[in-house]
Amino acid sequence: xxxxxxxxxxxxxxxxxxxxxxxxxxxxxxxxxxxxxxxxxxxxxxxxxxxxxxxxxxxxxxxxxxxxxxxxxxxxxxxxxxxxxxxxxxxxxxxxxxxxxxxxxxxxxxxxxx
Amino acid sequence: xxxxxxxxxxxxxxxxxxxxxxxxxxxxxxxxxxxxxxxxxxxxxxxxxxxxxxxxxxxxxxxxxxxxxxxxxxxxxxxxxxxxxxxxxxxxxxxxxxxxxxxxxxxxxxxxxxxxxxxxxxxxxxxxxxxxxxxxxxxxxxxxxxxxxxxxxxxxxxxxxxxxxxxxxxxxxxxxxxxxxxxxxxxxxxxxxxxxxxxxxxxxxxxxxxxxxxxxxxxxxxxxxxxxxxxxxxxxxxxxxxxxxxxxxx
Numbered sequence: 001x002x003x004x005x006x007x008x009x010x011x012x013x014x015x016x017x018x019x020x021x022x023x024x025x026x027x028x029x030x031x032x033x034x035x036x037x038x039x040x041x042x043x044x045x046x047x048x049x050x051x052x053x054x055x056x057x058x059x060x061x062x063x064x065x066x067x068x069x070x071x072x073x074x075x076x077x078x079x080x081x082x083x084x085x086x087x088x089x090x091x092x093x094x095x096x097x098x099x100x101x102x103x104x105x106x107x108x109x110x111x112x113x114x
Numbered sequence: 115x116x117x118x119x120x121x122x123x124x125x126x127x128x129x130x131x132x133x134x135x136x137x138x139x140x141x142x143x144x145x146x147x148x149x150x151x152x153x154x155x156x157x158x159x160x161x162x163x164x165x166x167x168x169x170x171x172x173x174x175x176x177x178x179x180x181x182x183x184x185x186x187x188x189x190x191x192x193x194x195x196x197x198x199x200x201x202x203x204x205x206x207x208x209x210x211x212x213x214x215x216x217x218x219x220x221x222x223x224x225x226x227x228x229x230x231x232x233x234x235x236x237x238x239x240x241x242x243x244x245x246x247x248x249x250x251x252x253x254x255x256x257x258x259x260x261x262x263x264x265x266x267x268x269x270x271x272x273x274x275x276x277x278x279x280x281x282x283x284x285x286x287x288x289x290x291x292x293x294x295x296x297x298x299x300x301x302x303x304x305x306x307x308x309x310x311x312x313x314x315x316x317x318x319x320x321x322x323x324x325x326x327x328x329x330x331x332x333x334x335x336x337x338x339x340x341x342x343x344x345x346x347x348x349x350x351x352x353x354x355x356x357x358x359x360x361x362x363x364x
Contacts, residue, residue, distance in 0.1 A: 008169075013223065013314045013331040014321060022226055022330045029293040029300070068256045078249070085248025088255075 049102055057095055064088050117144075117153040117199050118161065119191045121175045121336070122359075124214045125182030126150035136161060136170050144196060146203040149210050151187075152178060153199055161190045175336050183218045185210060185359050186336035213341050213359070220285060220304050221334035223313055227276060228328040229269065229298035235261040266292065273299045276320055276327075283313050288339055298327065302339035310334055 067084045070076045076084070118136055126145045135141045135154025143150040152174065161167060168189055175186045193199050203210070235258060273291040276299055281287040289301035305313055310333070317331045341359040 011332045011335070013310075013333055014317050014329050018328065019330070021228060021328070025228060025294055025297045026226070029297055064252075064255060065259065067252060068259055071252060071256060081252060082248040085250070085252040087248070089248060089251040 046106065053095070053098060053102070060088070060091050060095065115155045115195060116157075116159060117193050117196055118156040119187040119193060119199065120152040120154075120171060121178055121187055122149060122151050122185040122203075122210050122214070123178045123182045124149055124211075124218075125178070133170075135174065136167055141174065142196075144199045144203060146200065146207060149203065149207060149214070151199050151203050153193075153196070156192060159192050161192070163189065172336075179221075179336050183214045184336055185213050185217070185341045186338050187359055217304065217337040217340060220306055220337065221310065222337045222339055223284075223303045223305055223310065223331065223333035224335060224339075225280065225299065225301045225303070225317065225332075226297065226330040227273075227299040228296055228330075229272070230296065230326065230328065232269070232295070232298075233265070234295040235265055269298055272327075276324070277301055279316055279320070280313065283309050283316060286340055304337055304340045307334070 067076070067081075067088065071081060120135070120141075123143075126143045126149075137154065137156050137158075139155040141152060141154050144153055171189050175184055178184050193202065269292050273289070277287070277289050280301070280303060281289075284303035284305050286304040287301060289299060291299060293300055303313065314331065317329055321327075321329045
């Protein structure tokens with residue numbers, strides 16, 4: 001049951017015994033919003049690496065969707081579909097590898113810091 | 115001395131308020147005609163967004179909300195000094211009065227709805243890894259796109275079923291659908307104070323009618339989501355002295 005002595009507890013208008021689930025999801029939602037850049041040099045570096053990956057990933061996804069629309073519309077030849085598919089597949093593999101490496105670097109930095 | 119801002123109110127008299135403002139200083143009212151900004155002096159421009167600070171801000175705004183109409187100012191808003199506060203209030207007086215009229219007698223209610231086990235195709239970690247054929251890769255992607263599109267349409271229809279009957283009780287409302295794959299609906303409703311209980315009952319009815327969903331309804335809040343206009347002072351070009359009303363605390 002919510003703590004009604006705390007101001008947050010008094011704000012609940014319906015039964016919600018599983019507030020932690022809501023908190024977890026709201027935290028995920030907040031990560032989809034623009035964050036302030038932190039002035040800590042290490043964090044800035046990590047933030048920029050993430051930004052660069054995002055900037056590459058967004059047009060890749062857009063171009064992939066455009067290719068799918070063209071397949072649906074029947075405006076690509078078999079050869080073009082194969083060539084585009086190979087290109088997008090390789091791009092995705094590169095992105096997955098970059099993301100994986102970035103995660104590994106972050107984890108090792110965290111372990112060193114601990 | 116720098117000034118921390120809490121709210122703009124149409125009733126400048128100080129209510130009985132336990133404790134002090136953020137940072138321990140006394141609360142002051144900076145008055146212009148029939149409108150006032152509630153402020154307190156502050157030693158540092160950086161305010162930590164701790165739970166205590168955020169709730170203190172909220173308690174102060176709500177203390178004024180009990181007997182008057184308020185426009186909540188975004189947490190962490192600081193102006194250079196009392197003269198800057200006075201200048202902002204005078205410069206945007208008519209804007210504040212218009213917004214005070216808009217929210218008078220009304221409060222904000224917040225709603226979050228979780229959609230569990232919704233079989234979201236986006237949320238899965240098994241993105242297609244088709245080795246070899248480029249054609250097979252793109253066709254697999256196409257199937258994923260279609261599944262994702264159908265899933266989103268299902269979510270949007272469900273969210274509309276929930277939001278419709280609640281928005282009918284509100285003067286204004288705002289909502290977002292599927293901000294994350296589980297967070298089906300994130301909504302805020304501006305309602306007359308007398309509508310809070312009927313609204314609550316309607317949420318309970320929906321809660322019973324949709325056993326696969328989980329509802330979190332909160333409030334009453336100051337109208338954070340309905341006073342989002344940014345008001346800037348003469349120092350805007352230098353990137354300071356900017357007052358943002360609201361911020362979706364609910």
